[in-house]
Each structure stands twice: as C-alpha cells, then as structure tokens.
Amino acid sequence: xxxxxxxxxxxxxxxxxxxxxxxxxxxxxxxxxxxxxxxxxxxxxxxxxxxxxxxxxxxxxxxxxxxxxxxxxxxxxxxxxxxxxxxxxxxxxxxxxxxxxxxxxxxxxxxxxxxxxxxxxxxxxxxxxxxxxxxxxxxxxxxxxxxxxxxxxxxxxxxxxxxxxxxxxxxxxxxxxxxxxxxxxxxxxxxxxxxxxxx
Amino acid sequence: xxxxxxxxxxxxxxxxxxxxxxxxxxxxxxxxxxxxxxxxxxxxxxxxxxxxxxxxxxxxxxxxxxxxxxxxxxxxxxxxxxxxxxxxxxxxxxxxxxxxxxxxxxxxxxxxxxxxxxxxxxxxxxxxxxxxxxxxxxxxxxxxxxxxxxxxxxxxxxxxxxxxxxxxxxxxxxxxxxxxxxxxxxxxxxxxxxxxxxxxxxxxxxxxxxxxxxxxxxxxxxxxxxxxxxxxxxxxxxxxx
Numbered sequence: 001x002x003x004x005x006x007x008x009x010x011x012x013x014x015x016x017x018x019x020x021x022x023x024x025x026x027x028x029x030x031x032x033x034x035x036x037x038x039x040x041x042x043x044x045x046x047x048x049x050x051x052x053x054x055x056x057x058x059x060x061x062x063x064x065x066x067x068x069x070x071x072x073x074x075x076x077x078x079x080x081x082x083x084x085x086x087x088x089x090x091x092x093x094x095x096x097x098x099x100x101x102x103x104x105x106x107x108x109x110x111x112x113x114x115x116x117x118x119x120x121x122x123x124x125x126x127x128x129x130x131x132x133x134x135x136x137x138x139x140x141x142x143x144x145x146x147x148x149x150x151x152x153x154x155x156x157x158x159x160x161x162x163x164x165x166x167x168x169x170x171x172x173x174x175x176x177x178x179x180x181x182x183x184x185x186x187x188x189x190x191x192x193x194x195x196x197x198x199x
Numbered sequence: 200x201x202x203x204x205x206x207x208x209x210x211x212x213x214x215x216x217x218x219x220x221x222x223x224x225x226x227x228x229x230x231x232x233x234x235x236x237x238x239x240x241x242x243x244x245x246x247x248x249x250x251x252x253x254x255x256x257x258x259x260x261x262x263x264x265x266x267x268x269x270x271x272x273x274x275x276x277x278x279x280x281x282x283x284x285x286x287x288x289x290x291x292x293x294x295x296x297x298x299x300x301x302x303x304x305x306x307x308x309x310x311x312x313x314x315x316x317x318x319x320x321x322x323x324x325x326x327x328x329x330x331x332x333x334x335x336x337x338x339x340x341x342x343x344x345x346x347x348x349x350x351x352x353x354x355x356x357x358x359x360x361x362x363x364x365x366x367x368x369x370x371x372x373x374x375x376x377x378x379x380x381x382x383x384x385x386x387x388x389x390x391x392x393x394x395x396x397x398x399x400x401x402x403x404x405x406x407x408x409x410x411x412x413x414x415x416x417x418x419x420x421x422x423x424x425x426x427x428x429x430x431x432x433x434x435x436x437x438x439x440x
Binding site: 013016017020021023024025026027028029030031032034035036038039042052057058061065069070073074076077081083084085087090091173176177180181184185188189192193 | 205271272273275276303307314332334335337338339340341342343344345346349350353354357369373376377380381383384385387388389390391392394395396398399403404
C-alpha cells in the first residue's frame with residue numbers, strides 16, 4: 001500500500017528523462033529559432049526573411065516533438081529572446097503579433113501530432129491557424145486606431161483579409177519549405193529515437 | 200557567424216551591479232508597471248521616471264552608446280507613429296502618442312538597465328526565486344547556453360554551402376536550404392537527447408540540484424521597499440490628480 005502511494009507521488013525515471021529531453025529539445029530549438037533567421041539574413045540580404053519565414057521552422061518542428069505546454073513556451077520564448085538578443089523582430093508592432101501567432105501555431109501542431117498522430121498535416125493546419133491569428137490581430141490593431149488614422153492607412157491594411165492574403169502569397173516558398181523540412185526532421189528524430197530505445 | 204553581446208556589461212563594477220538580481224528584478228518590474236500606469240493626462244510624470252532611470256543608468260556606468268544601440272529597436276515604431284500623428288494634428292492624438300512613445304521608451308530603458316547590470320544566470324536564478332514558471336526559465340537557460348554552439352554549426356554549414364558554388368533557381372535554392380535545415384535541426388535534436396541523458400545522470404529530478412544561495416542583505420531589501428514606495432506614491436499622485 002505504502003509502496004503504491006509512494007510510486008504515485010513522484011515521477012518515474014523514464015518520465016524524468018522524457019521531461020528533461022523535452023526541455024533540452026525546446027531550449028535548443030529556441031536557439032535555432034534565433035540562429036536560422038540570422039543565417040537567412042546573412043545569406044539573402046534581408047529579403048529572404050519575409051519569404052521563407054525562417055523562425056517558424058524550428059518552432060513548428062519542435063512543437064511536433066514535444067508536449068503542448070512546452071510547445072507553447074517555445075512559441076512564446078523564441079520571438080521574445082530573438083528580439084531581445086538580435087533586435088529581430090522589432091519590439092513594436094511585430095513582436096506581440098508574432099508571439100500570438102507562434103504560440104497558437106505551436107500548440108495546435110503539438111496537439112494535432114499527439115492526439116491524431118498526423119505527420120505532414122499538422123504543419124499545414126498550424127500554419128493556416130497562424131494566418132488566422134494574423135488576420136485577427138491585424139483587424140484588432142486597425143479597429144483600435146482612431147477613425148481618422150484608419151483612413152490614412154493604405155487600402156491593403158484596412159481590410160485584414162486582403163492583408164493576410166498578400167502576406168500568405170508572398171510566404172508560399174516558406175510554406176513549401178515547412179511542409180518539406182518539418183515532417184522530415186520529425187521522421188528522422190523519431191526513427192533515431194525508436195532505434196535507440198530498441199537497442 | 201553570430202556575435203551576440205551576452206553578459207559583456209554584467210562584469211562592470213558599480214553600485215547597481217552589486218545589487219542582488221533577486222532585488223533588481225522586482226524593482227525593475229515595479230518601476231516598469233508604474234511607468235505604464237501613468238495616465239495620459241499626467242504625461243509630465245514620465246519626465247520624473249525618465250530622470251530616475253537615466254540617473255540609474257549613469258550610476259550603473261552603462262555606456263551611452265550601448266544603451267542607444269539597444270534602444271534603436273524602437274526607432275521604426277517611433278518614426279512611423281510620429282509621422283502618423285503629424286498627419287492628424289489633434290491635441291488629443293499628440294497627447295496619446297507622447298504617452299505611448301514615452302512609456303515604451305522608458306519601459307525598454309528599465310529592461311536594458313536590468314539586463315546590462317545582471318548576468319543571465321543570475322537573472323534566471325532570480326526569476327526562479329520569484330516563482331516564474333520553471334519551464335520558461337529552463338528553456339531560456341538552454342537557449343542562451345547553446346546559442347553559440349548552434350551558431351557555429353550553422354556558420355560551418357553555410358561556409359560549406361557557399362564553397363560548393365552558387366545555386367541558381369528558386370527550386371534548387373529551396374532544396375539546398377531544406378537539406379541544410381533538416382540536417383541542422385536533426386543534429387540539434389540529437390544533441391538535445393545527449394544533454395537530457397547527461398542531466399538525468401547528474402541528478403536532474405524535475406529540477407537540477409542547486410547549491411544553496413546566499414540570503415539577500417537586509418539593506419538591499421530596504422532599497423527594494425523604497426523603490427516600491429516611491430513608485431507607489433508617484434502612481435497614487437498621478438491617479439488622484
């Protein structure tokens with residue numbers, strides 16, 4: 001009896017290893033979320049960032065390998081730390097928008113992967129959910145402005161749907177990269193782990 | 200590839216640097232909250248906070264160039280906002296914009312002073328002591344620790360990619376980048392597994408066994424209480440005026 005209750009109170013060694021693995025994976029992928037955009041900027045002269053959305057890649061890949069709370073934390077910390085250390089994305093107005101988009105995207109990708117055991121689809125669905133969040137925040141931002149200021153905005157920014165459509169079309173190469181690279185990383189990591197646990 | 204200035208100023212010697220991070224962290228949070236609580240009608244109060252924070256930065260001997268460089272991240276937002284307000288020359292719009300811009304600049308200055316006078320490890324320990332979720336502090340710690348390692352690895356891969364010659368066409372570029380990113384991410388995941396095993400074998404049981412921390416001197420707690428009292432009094436004055 002006493003032994004049973006003691007077992008129930010503390011996590012097992014396997015659970016501790018799994019949690020430590022999720023934490024270290026999350027930490028390293030946050031670091032990648034800071035490094036990869038810098039690499040893209042260094043290589044593509046700043047133009048590649050908005051096309052390939054390099055920060056989204058490690059966040060999405062990590063989200064599909066860890067539990068939803070860690071995925072949400074990775075989505076939150078990656079843009080915040082990147083902004084604090086490199087100045088990209090700018091604190092205002094981009095950072096709060098990216099945080100909202102990445103948290104929703106990462107949580108959804110993790111949930112879809114864990115609950116439905118999907119491979120490539122979570123990347124697409126999570127990416128689309130991120131665009132929905134982007135549309136919502138654009139609408140919120142525009143509606144928060146005084147009427148006079150709203151009229152002075154360019155037409156594309158006054159209609160959130162057009163704005164999201166334009167941003168999505170320009171980021172199609174990034175979406176393709178995510179659909180190709182993210183499931184590949186997940187498959188490689190899971191195959192290696194399965195091989196490791198089997199041996 | 201990446202030259203990040205982490206903890207370069209934390210080794211300076213000043214009265215602010217000597218304060219414990221467990222005291223500096225709540226003081227900074229209270230000051231930033233007090234700045235954000237200033238009503239638009241009391242914008243002049245922002246000057247008091249500005250003088251306080253500039254005095255703190257001077258006492259901490261933080262180089263002005265470093266501060267300006269860090270504050271420059273706000274520049275695009277400030278310029279755009281100022282242009283937008285200039286198009287609407289209404290007194291209320293100017294007041295609101297002055298409040299928003301001033302609060303953003305002062306909040307950032309407060310955060311810069313905290314970051315410039317404390318080592319990252321001390322700040323993370325202080326955050327843990329103030330019950331910030333352990334997941335957030337652990338993830339931040341890992342990210343900062345392995346940033347340089349992953350940056351070097353990415354740099355080596357880019358050098359190798361460049362030395363193989365220029366890639367033409369979007370499809371080929373995509374394929375090259377995808378291959379590089381998959382390799383980089385799968386290697387990082389492998390490294391993470393090794394780190395996790397090392398952590399558990401060194402006694403990780405949900406938390407790492409920590410050495411006992413020295414208690415914060417009473418004088419420093421008194422200083423923290425003073426900061427909270429000043430910020431509270433200024434906020435009360437602003438609200439009741």
